[in-house]
Amino acid sequence: MPAATPAASAQTPATPPRTPPLGRRLLCMLYEGVLLFGVLMLASAVSVLARPLLVQLGLNHVYVDQVWMFVVLGVYFSWFWQRNGQTLAMQTWRIRLETGAGQTPGWPKAMLRYVLAWLWLPPAAAVGHAMGLTLWPFIGVLTAGLFIWMSLAWLDPSRQFLHDRLAGTRLTDLRPLQP
8 A cells, every 4th residue: 555645644535635825835935045045055165166177167157157056956946846745945834746646746847847937037037138227126127027927826726836837736735624
């Protein structure tokens, strides 16, 4: 007999999976950002230590650092998602990522979700560049683009984010049902 998954213990077969409220997901993202500070600090330390080699190879460019951070974040999220469907912040907020069949996503689906979660950035950055904005107004446009992307969850019948819909994943609420 297969072992019960965390989602199976919180949901009964008669109860469809519950999507966590948007507010809880946003708070989870905020907490995730705090945890990622340490991950990115470690990645920055590795980057600084590798700087002499990058200079020798002619790869001492800001874009190399950005790609490095993108890859580090992708590995962080994908590893946790494919392992048990939860990052550390998601464990705290009792939110789980799963496939449409209720399973933990594998590496390909987890990586696809990570990449698709960044789809809001190119249009927002293009608007900021087209407007010729400087640092803080540009960050404001990026923030607005992110909030527009997240607000699309209200248009989804299951209240899932667009990148979850496109990747074939969903976020589920693991809190017990209140009587």
